Amino acid sequence: MTVSTSTASTPTPSTSTAAPVITGLGIVAPTGIGVEAHWASVLAGKSGIGRIERFDPTNYPVRYAGQVPGFDTEAGVPSRLISQTDHWTHLAFAAGEAALADSGADIDAIPEYEKAVVTSSSSGGTEFGQKEMTALYQHDPTWVGAYQSIAWFYAATTGQLSIRHKMRGPCGVLACEQAGGLDALGQARRLTRKGARLVVTGGTDASLCPYGLSAQLTTGKLSRVPDPERAYLPFDAEASGYLPGEGGAILVLESAEAAAERGTGYGRILGYAAGFDPAPESGRPRVLRRTAEAALRDAGLAPADIDVVFADAAGLAADDRDEAEAITQVFGPRRVPVTAPKTLTGRLYGGGAPLDVATALLSLRHGVVPHTAGVREPAPGLEIDLVTDRPRELPVRHALVLARGHGGFTSALVLGR
Amino acid sequence: MTRRAVITGVGAVAPGGVGREAFWRTLSEGRTATRLISLFDAGAFRSRVAAEVDFDPAAAGLTPRQIRRMDRAAQFAVVSAREAVADSGIELAALAPERVAVSIGSAVGCTMGLEEEYVTLSDSGRKWLVDHEYGVPHLYGYMIPSTLAAEVAWEVGAEGPVALVSTGCTSGLDSIGHAVQLIEEGSADVAVAGATDAPISPITSACFDAIKATTPNNDDPEHASRPFDGDRDGFVLAEGSAVLVIEEREAALARGARIYAEIVGFAGRSNAYHMTGLKPDGREMAEAITVALDQARLDPTAVDYVNAHGSGTKQNDRHETAAFKRSLGEHAYDIPVSSIKSMVGHSLGAIGSIEVAACALALDRQVVPPTANLKTKDPLCDLDYVPVTAREHAMDVVLSVGSGFGGFQTAMLLARPGTAAAAAGRSD
Numbered sequence: 128m129t130v131s132t133s134t135a136s137t138p139t140p141s142t143s144t145a146a147p148v149i150t151g152l153g154i155v156a157p158t159g160i161g162v163e164a165h166w167a168s169v170l171a172g173k174s175g176i177g178r179i180e181r182f183d184p185t186n187y188p189v190r191y192a193g194q195v196p197g198f199d200t201e202a203g204v205p206s207r208l209i210s211q212t213d214h215w216t217h218l219a220f221a222a223g224e225a226a227l228a229d230s231g232a233d234i235d236a237i238p239e240y241e242k243a244v245v246t247s248s249s250s251g252g253t254e255f256g257q258k259e260m261t262a263l264y265q266h267d268p269t270w271v272g273a274y275q276s277i278a279w280f281y282a283a284t285t286g287q288l289s290i291r292h293k294m295r296g297p298c299g300v301l302a303c304e305q306a307g308g309l310d311a312l313g314q315a316r317r318l319t320r321k322g323a324r325l326v327v328t329g330g331t332d333a334s335l336c337p338y339g340l341s342a343q344l345t346t347g348k349l350s351r352v353p354d355p356e357r358a359y360l361p362f363d364a365e366a367s368g369y370l371p372g373e374g375g376a377i378l379v380l381e382s383a384e385a386a387a388e389r390g391t392g393y394g395r396i397l398g399y400a401a402g403f404d405p406a407p408e409s410g411r412p413r414v415l416r417r418t419a420e421a422a423l424r425d426a427g428l429a430p431a432d433i434d435v436v437f438a439d440a441a442g443l444a445a446d447d448r449d450e451a452e453a454i455t456q457v458f459g460p461r462r463v464p465v466t467a468p469k470t471l472t473g474r475l476y477g478g479g480a481p482l483d484v485a486t487a488l489l490s491l492r493h494g495v496v497p498h499t500a501g502v503r504e505p506a507p508g509l510e511i512d513l514v515t516d517r518p519r520e521l522p523v524r525h526a527l528v529l530a531r532g533h534g535g536f537t538s539a540l541v542l543g544r
Numbered sequence: 545m546t547r548r549a550v551i552t553g554v555g556a557v558a559p560g561g562v563g564r565e566a567f568w569r570t571l572s573e574g575r576t577a578t579r580l581i582s583l584f585d586a587g588a589f590r591s592r593v594a595a596e597v598d599f600d601p602a603a604a605g606l607t608p609r610q611i612r613r614m615d616r617a618a619q620f621a622v623v624s625a626r627e628a629v630a631d632s633g634i635e636l637a638a639l640a641p642e643r644v645a646v647s648i649g650s651a652v653g654c655t656m657g658l659e660e661e662y663v664t665l666s667d668s669g670r671k672w673l674v675d676h677e678y679g680v681p682h683l684y685g686y687m688i689p690s691t692l693a694a695e696v697a698w699e700v701g702a703e704g705p706v707a708l709v710s711t712g713c714t715s716g717l718d719s720i721g722h723a724v725q726l727i728e729e730g731s732a733d734v735a736v737a738g739a740t741d742a743p744i745s746p747i748t749s750a751c752f753d754a755i756k757a758t759t760p761n762n763d764d765p766e767h768a769s770r771p772f773d774g775d776r777d778g779f780v781l782a783e784g785s786a787v788l789v790i791e792e793r794e795a796a797l798a799r800g801a802r803i804y805a806e807i808v809g810f811a812g813r814s815n816a817y818h819m820t821g822l823k824p825d826g827r828e829m830a831e832a833i834t835v836a837l838d839q840a841r842l843d844p845t846a847v848d849y850v851n852a853h854g855s856g857t858k859q860n861d862r863h864e865t866a867a868f869k870r871s872l873g874e875h876a877y878d879i880p881v882s883s884i885k886s887m888v889g890h891s892l893g894a895i896g897s898i899e900v901a902a903c904a905l906a907l908d909r910q911v912v913p914p915t916a917n918l919k920t921k922d923p924l925c926d927l928d929y930v931p932v933t934a935r936e937h938a939m940d941v942v943l944s945v946g947s948g949f950g951g952f953q954t955a956m957l958l959a960r961p962g963t964a965a966a967a968a969g970r971s972d
Contacts, residue, residue: 187676211819240813240831248710250687251653256747257672260662263750264669268589271750276757277819277949280652281689281710286950289814295828297812298952299718302653302689302708310707317725334687341665341676342658342687401731402642403706406698414703417642533684534694536706 146395146543147319148386151230151379152485153222155203155331157193157372157472161225165482166489170518172500174471176355176370181214181254181335189344191355192335193372193473205291211274212287213252214373215333218478219284220291222377223327227292230325230379231391234292237324243296244288245315246377247307247330249476249532252279254336288327288377296323304532305439306401308480309540312380313399319382329481331375343371346533348443356501359474361440361467362447362513364506369442375478376485393488397525397543398426404535414537415439415453419527422539423457428525430458433541435496435514437483437528440467442474444506450529451509460510464519467499480530484540487526491544495520549727550796550961551804551904553632553789555624555738558898559595559782559888562604564627567786567888567898568905571913572934576887578780579765583744591758593765594744595782595889613682615654616742618695620785620894625696625736632789633801634734641703645732646696648787649709649719649739651893651948653689656745661686692740696787704732713948714812715739716786716896717956721810723790733795738787739897752781755820757857769890770917771854771883772861772925779855782889786901804904806966808941809836809957820949822859826867829945829953833871836943836955841968844872847879847957848939849912851903852929853947854883855890858922860947865925867945867953880937882930886916896946900956903942907960912937941965 154161157175158168168175175193184190195218200209203221212220227234234242256279262270277283282300289298297318301310308330315328334343343349350358350368359370386392400421402414423430436458439450454465468486469475475482490496496519505513528540556563559577560570570577578595586592597620601611604623614622629636636644661683665674685691693708705726709719716739723737752758759778761768770776796803813828813835837844850872853864868876884902891898902913911934918931940963946954959966 182673186673239816243814249690251689253687256658257662257674259751260659260747261666261669261672263747264663264666268746268750268753271747271754273754275747275751276755279751280712280949282651282712282715282948282950282952283819285711286814286819286952289951290816290818293816295814295816295831298711298814298950299722299812300710302710303693303706304688304690307690310705314722317729337672337674338662338665339687341674341679342661342683344676345679345681345683401705401707403646403694403697403703405641405701405703409701411641411703414642532690533688534690535697536690536694 144320145383146397147316147380147382148392148395149378149488150381150386150392151226153226153377154485155195155218155222156374156482157195168471169468169486169497176473179335182337187340188351189349191358191370195374211278212283213255213278215252215331216284216287218331218333218374219377222331223288226377226379231389232325239295241296241322241324242294243298243318243323244285244294244327245299245311246285247301247311247477248281248284249302249304249307249332250334251281252283253334253339255279257336257338303536305474305476305479306530306532306536306538307477309530309538310401312396312540315380316396316399319380324382324385326380327377328380329376329378330477332476332478333373335373359442359470360502361442362505362509363502366442366444366447370473372473372475375475376481378481394491394542394544398422398541400425401538404537413449415450416456418537419453419457419539422541426541433463433525433527434523435490435526436463436465437487437526438465438467439529439531440469451511455510461512464496464514465511466496466514468497470499470501483528487528487542491523491526494522547728547730548793548806549724549790550793550806551788552791552796552801553628554901554904555627556786556901557597557620557624558784559597562599570887571884571902572911574914574916574933576766576916578769578889581744584746589749590753590760592762593759593768593780595780596744597783614695615657615686617650617654617740618692620742621648621692621696621740621787622699624738624785624787625699628787628789629700634789636700641701643704643733644702645704645723645726645735646693646702646706647709647719647723647735647737648693648696649715649893649897650689650692650741651712651715652741652743654686654691655748656742657686659745659747696736700736711952712950713892714896714946714952714954715893717946717954718812720897720900724807724810727790727792733792735790736787737790739894740785741892741894742783743892744781744783767917769856769886771856771886771915772921772929773918774920774922776856778857780889782891784891784894784898786897803961805907805958806961808840808959811835812954815951817951822863824862824866826863826870829864829867829947830870832953832955836957840957842941842965845875846941846965847872847943849879849942850881851899851942851944852881852883853945854885856885861922861925865927876927880912880930880935881927882913882915884913899944903944903958907939907942907958910936910939
């Protein structure tokens with residue numbers, strides 16, 4: 128047995144612990160396509176929630192959702208790939224292109240194994256899968272198309288983006304429902320510490336097909352309030368659940384060294400932590416407080432250093448109370464502005480937290496905390512300083528983004544300028 | 545001090561028998577668990593062969609509520625996790641729950657539950673606007689694969705990082721690699737990690753039929769999975785799960801745990817070439833192997849056995865044979881290389897963890913599992929694939945590789961505890 132000195136065909140890149148930088152944002156969300164459209168909608172409190180258009184929702188108890196306005200599949204997706212991929216991946220193709228262009232990185236100049244793709248996906252190509260299952264059960268197995276095997280599975284978006292942008296590094300997919308987007312960013316950060324120069328990360332989701340909506344209805348967490356303006360009101364006394372949405376954000380994360388060479392970037396990932404709620408019958412406390420504190424510790428920051436919290440904002444009374452209490456325990460009552468711009472988009476699952484991260488980065492850049500549109504004030508007993516009514520201007524040095532996924536997945540990310 | 549990850553518990557639900565020892569008997573006896581599909585009527589399908597698990601969830605210890613709630617893939621994972629924890633002897637309740645992580649891999653999640661419910665809600669495909677009122681309460685849990693990791697987390701009481709890793713057919717290697725990262729970086733001290741898939745259902749069979757990836761050899765199901773054989777004609781779809789207990793090495797040593805293996809290298813690369821196609825040069829898999837060796841500070845000649853992806857498609861077998869030669873050089877000809885998919889089939893995302901479990905047991909028992917059904921080698925596959933019969937073999941270091949849709953290539957290196965290879969340490 129021989130212990131080696133060096134066997135690498137390519138030199139092992141140096142590792143780094145300096146905080147990596149998000150240099151590119153690609154937003155394809157109900158609030159708009161592109162950074163400017165999204166930010167304008169967020170500041171104006173312009174909702175992207177409307178009656179579901181991808182199918183006739185008349186016979187469903189939930190008929191509203193956040194949908195990407197004016198998405199042009201032919202313009203956003205290479206033509207050959209439109210029929211090979213689900214709508215969820217279509218949105219990610221467009222967001223990925225935009226994020227890479229926005230980053231200004233010279234992609235071709237980066238060694239092939241030092242660029243990678245890590246996305247979150249909550250439910251895969253649900254609409255594509257429903258179509259193929261329809262073909263199977265209405266006809267026979269030969270009616271199932273060749274692309275079901277590559278369009279429906281949860282790794283489709285990462286695989287397609289890796290191929291499209293020739294990224295041969297260690298790719299990944301994390302599926303942790305709404306928390307998964309932060310976990311993807313956490314994994315992307317790990318890769319930058321192990322030699323990756325650039326990681327395409329974030330995620331999208333799009334399960335607004337009849338079967339996808341029907342599955343979501345079984346949780347009882349979707350709001351059945353028929354007024355789209357009043358259906359998703361997290362932290363409000365009228366909280367009645369949430370509305371789903373499609374889209375999300377793809378982000379470009381670069382190592383500190385790579386970003387420093389161009390002197391660019393929206394902000395840095397300073398801290399990250401993940402935890403999981405104990406089973407409800409265990410009687411043990413939920414883990415959001417501990418996870419947020421762990422992320423702060425990881426960032427080397429104290430609660431007073433955080434200028435805004437982007438909340439998970441489930442829109443269910445018990446979950447909202449748990450989140451408000453966790454925030455209060457970490458920061459003290461009403462000691463930090465809290466916001467949830469996702470009332471404009473609905474919950475986007477794998478795309479939700481990446482969009483929150485993008486919004487938080489814009490908040491850092493512009494010194495403006497967007498408001499939680501639609502919510503008038505927090506429900507009695509919730510001791511949080513929820514930003515309502517209009518955006519609030521203040522210097523934002525650091526932001527904490529919280530995300531929780533169905534079943535107990537809990538993640539927290541700290542961003543800094 | 546550098547934190548290192550070791551395997552201290554193994555649990556498996558594999559075709560051929562439920563449980564770790566039944567699994568090892570299948571492998572060491574070279575028995576094949578492939579047969580005609582019994583889980584559904586496959587009469588209309590091109591490929592009607594699969595490696596199924598004879599699984600009785602009640603006999604495996606699941607409660608009626610767990611059985612009702614959980615998709616078959618979740619049932620496999622929870623039963624495997626229980627066995628792994630018992631095997632490790634670790635007292636999880638004595639640990640801070642936030643120091644316990646879960647990392648589960650799956651390629652297709654709860655696809656059986658999702659399909660069965662679709663049939664009901666759509667009235668056998670007749671209604672595009674499906675009837676949500678027919679949905680079972682846990683239908684959403686089928687749509688999100690994260691349910692599989694959540695079920696394992698509830699089972700073991702984990703409150704640390706919990707993740708579902710879904711990178712297609714490398715999911716089971718990547719989920720274990722993810723757990724190794726968590727241990728090494730200090731995010732957890734113990735990880736319950738593995739993978740599960742239960743994809744033997746009409747939609748999955750149909751989608752592999754459509755691209756002719758699975759074998760049409762329905763006349764001889766027991767010999768249908770033929771990696772590296774000149775007569776092979778596609779992979780055999782399978783189901784199963786393996787879950788491991790992975791611990792920080794010092795803590796495992798301190799409690800006197802039995803250590804199967806140390807995970808000394810883990811690397812992933814992507815071919816950025818094609819969602820299903822592989823170039824014959826094996827370039828990116830070779831790179832993953834080389835990087836894993838570098839992390840382990842091992843020379844290619846340190847590798848004593850290669851557990852191949854060996855799916856039994858022509859392009860795979862040639863691709864990885866080239867990758868082994870490219871990364872290990874002439875040494876590739878000197879060591880055994882085998883594919884357990886010849887016996888337990890290809891369970892998509894689960895198989896990576898099942899193969900790591902096989903490697904841990906192979907190291908422990910110093911026996912190489914064979915490649916069953918290998919009668920006449922493909923002339924382009926000219927390594928020692930350990931045909932038909934298991935082989936006693938001295939091993940300190942084993943390499944396991946995976947290759948999957950999306951172009952993902954993963955390599956993992958395990959070392960026998962207490963050997964020079966394990967002591968060489970890890971760098972990245």
